[in-house]
Amino acid sequence: MSHWIIAPIVLxxxxxxxxxxxxxxxxxxxxxxxIAGVVAVLAVAIGLTVQASSGAIDVxxxxxxxxxxxxxxxxxxxxxxxxxVTAVLALVVLLYxxxxxxxxxxxxxxxxxxxxxxGIFGAxxxxxxxxxxxxxxxxxxxxxxxxxxGGGRRRLKAGVQxxxxxxxxxxxxxxxxxxxYAVTGTxxxxxxxxxxxxxxxxxxxxxxxxxxxxxxxxxxxxxxLPLHFWLPETYAEAPAPxxxxxxxxxxxxxYAILRxxxxxxxxxxxxxxxxxxxxxxxxxxxxxxxxMVGILGAKRLGRLAAFASIGSMGTLLIAIAGFRPETTAxxxxxxxxxxxxxxxxxxxxxxxxxxxxxxxxxxxPGPRMAQHGMIAALFFGSAIATAGMPPxxxxxxxxxxxxxVRGMAxxxxxxxxxxxxxxxxxxxxxxxxxAIFWKLAPETGEEPAPEPQPALPLVACFxxxxxxxxxxxxxxxVMGYIDATALQLHAPQGYIAAVLNGG
Amino acid sequence: MExxxxxxxxxxxxxxxxxxxxxxxxxxxxxxxxxxxAVNLFLFGTGRxxxxxPPILQKGVEAYTDPLPxxxxxxxxxxxxxxxxxxxxxxxxxxxxxxxxxxxIGPETPPEQPAQENEA
Numbered sequence: 001m002s003h004w005i006i007a008p009i010v011l012x013x014x015x016x017x018x019x020x021x022x023x024x025x026x027x028x029x030x031x032x033x034x035i036a037g038v039v040a041v042l043a044v045a046i047g048l049t050v051q052a053s054s055g056a057i058d059v060x061x062x063x064x065x066x067x068x069x070x071x072x073x074x075x076x077x078x079x080x081x082x083x084x085v086t087a088v089l090a091l092v093v094l095l096y097x098x099x100x101x102x103x104x105x106x107x108x109x110x111x112x113x114x115x116x117x118x119g120i121f122g123a124x125x126x127x128x129x130x131x132x133x134x135x136x137x138x139x140x141x142x143x144x145x146x147x148x149x150g151g152g153r154r155r156l157k158a159g160v161q162x163x164x165x166x167x168x169x170x171x172x173x174x175x176x177x178x179x180x181y182a183v184t185g186t187x188x189x190x191x192x193x194x195x196x197x198x199x200x201x202x203x204x205x206x207x208x209x210x211x212x213x214x215x216x217x218x219x220x221x222x223x224x225l226p227l228h229f230w231l232p233e234t235y236a237e238a239p240a241p242x243x244x245x246x247x248x249x250x251x252x253x254x255y256a257i258l259r260x261x262x263x264x265x266x267x268x269x270x271x272x273x274x275x276x277x278x279x280x281x282x283x284x285x286x287x288x289x290x291x292m293v294g295i296l297g298a299k300r301l302g303r304l305a306a307f308a309s310i311g312s313m314g315t316l317l318i319a320i321a322g323f324r325p326e327t328t329a330x331x332x333x334x335x336x337x338x339x340x341x342x343x344x345x346x347x348x349x350x351x352x353x354x355x356x357x358x359x360x361x362x363x364x365p366g367p368r369m370a371q372h373g374m375i376a377a378l379f380f381g382s383a384i385a386t387a388g389m390p391p392x393x394x395x396x397x398x399x400x401x402x403x404x405v406r407g408m409a410x411x412x413x414x415x416x417x418x419x420x421x422x423x424x425x426x427x428x429x430x431x432x433x434x435a436i437f438w439k440l441a442p443e444t445g446e447e448p449a450p451e452p453q454p455a456l457p458l459v460a461c462f463x464x465x466x467x468x469x470x471x472x473x474x475x476x477x478v479m480g481y482i483d484a485t486a487l488q489l490h491a492p493q494g495y496i497a498a499v500l501n502g503g
Numbered sequence: 504m505e506x507x508x509x510x511x512x513x514x515x516x517x518x519x520x521x522x523x524x525x526x527x528x529x530x531x532x533x534x535x536x537x538x539x540x541a542v543n544l545f546l547f548g549t550g551r552x553x554x555x556x557p558p559i560l561q562k563g564v565e566a567y568t569d570p571l572p573x574x575x576x577x578x579x580x581x582x583x584x585x586x587x588x589x590x591x592x593x594x595x596x597x598x599x600x601x602x603x604x605x606x607x608i609g610p611e612t613p614p615e616q617p618a619q620e621n622e623a
Contacts, residue, residue, distance in 0.1 A: 167535050178542070233608060
């Protein structure tokens with residue numbers, strides 16, 4: 001039992017407390033420690049991924065209580081991968097926040113950021129359904145603070161909507177967990193899997209209710225239509241670095257669907273077989289269309305980026321809905337890609353907004369902005385990644401998904417929707433790019449003196465773009481890891497044995 | 504007892520849902536509180552309803568009540584308490600900054616207004 005498994009949760013938690021208590025009035029110190037903390041977590045995440053890539057499933061028993069009596073943290077390939085992606089994203093976004101000074105536009109940015117990371121890492125690592133709820137709440141309560149960071153009328157209003165929507169989601173989550181506990185008498189995921197399989201199909205009505213409620217909760221988090229209403233305003237109004245970090249939040253929902261519906265309510269479980277598949281496929285198709293049409297219809301860059309992330313969730317959930325090793329592998333690759341691409345788009349949008357003064361993100365021609373060419377190139381790169389055009393990883397991801405769904409009954413519908421919606425996305429992104437970068441408004445009098453622009457935000461954006469390029473170039477080795485992950489996920493006996501036999 | 508318990512949860516949920524659908528943030532927050540009471544009771548009931556039984560192992564006692572839901576309810580109460588406090592503060596901040604208690608975000612301020620300008 002290695003103690004490193006709990007490091008991604010304990011490190012941010014302790015650091016956040018120190019940041020609040022000891023360094024409240026020392027912004028430079030806060031920045032140094034916050035970045036150092038995320039670098040340390042990234043190092044741990046790399047170590048954990050190497051450890052998990054052997055295929056072993058490591059179980060960490062909190063307080064040394066054996067499962068199912070105590071809470072366990074479980075490190076398998078999927079958890080390690082998600083933790084690693086989150087750590088990479090967190091580091092780049094934090095550099096951007098520090099570079100642009102976003103972190104100083106309100107109080108306690110760094111502490112909230114660390115708590116947010118703690119919640120996300122916890123949600124990925126936990127092996128207990130109630131503990132998953134607790135970590136969801138940790139990441140949500142931190143995200144409420146981050147969401148309204150910097151204040152402002154529209155942001156506060158959007159923040160209140162976001163909080164209310166998620167509180168309702170949390171209530172639903174508790175109802176689901178209560179139902180599952182009433183039926184099975186356990187909340188440990190591995191134990192749930194064992195007990196759920198023992199329930200005869202004719203007595204399984206309550207189990208199905210619980211599984212369905214749980215699915216609704218995760219669908220809210222994953223912004224599946226029609227449960228996506230919290231997302232557009234939240235993402236468009238949130239501070240840019242926060243919106244970029246939120247790119248992983250919808251993936252927490254997708255991860256939870258993948259985990260629960262392969263481990264507990266797997267395709268082999270008679271009671272809940274084919275309970276959500278159809279709903280998920282059609283919901284995801286509509287999500288994809290709505291997201292891409294939203295890109296075309298958006299009047300502001302912030303909303304454009306928000307709808308782009310809805311669209312990418314649609315694509316991702318289509319692949320997840322296959323619940324087969326090959327579709328899951330495609331989904332995981334696309335999940336990494338869409339996390340990086342979504343975050344990059346939000347950062348670039350922020351670069352544009354900051355440079356256009358009162359015009360901000362409106363899709364109207366404005367005067368030439370500082371570093372016009374470089375920002376245009378970044379937008380071009382992120383648009384290619386978002387729309388899924390070659391040569392970046394979005395193309396590979398979509399290709400993998402198109403290939404993987406060939407065995408499914410709805411294959412023609414899925415192909416038609418994915419290909420058409422990609423075209424719509426290209427149109428929408430092209431329209432936005434040309435409105436902002438090509439059509440320049442006539443110069444009004446003298447040009448304002450160019451302000452010195454800090455280099456760090458651009459560096460952060462290029463690192464993110466570099467990450468997407470690396471994901472495309474190294475698609476072979478990445479797919480090697482992911483294929484094994486999907487196989488491990490679809491053979492839950494190993495997970496169950498590791499948890500219940502004490503790791 | 505079961506009937507009373509179940510109908511209490513049902514009433515709280517129905518009232519909570521109705522209030523959540525209102526347009527102003529004050530009733531919405533009350534609605535969320537009602538829903539959290541309902542879910543706390545529901546969680547408590549998942550361990551089956553029994554009267555006058557101990558939750559902890561003792562010598563010479565045959566029947567017990569399930570202690571786990573009680574622990575879960577405790578966690579849920581603490582979390583929902585904290586969340587309610589957060590949403591009250593946020594709704595208050597939103598009300599004070601826009602002088603308006605409606606949940607709707609309202610018409611866009613032309614064009615997209617950079618929010619940091621509103622900072623004092």
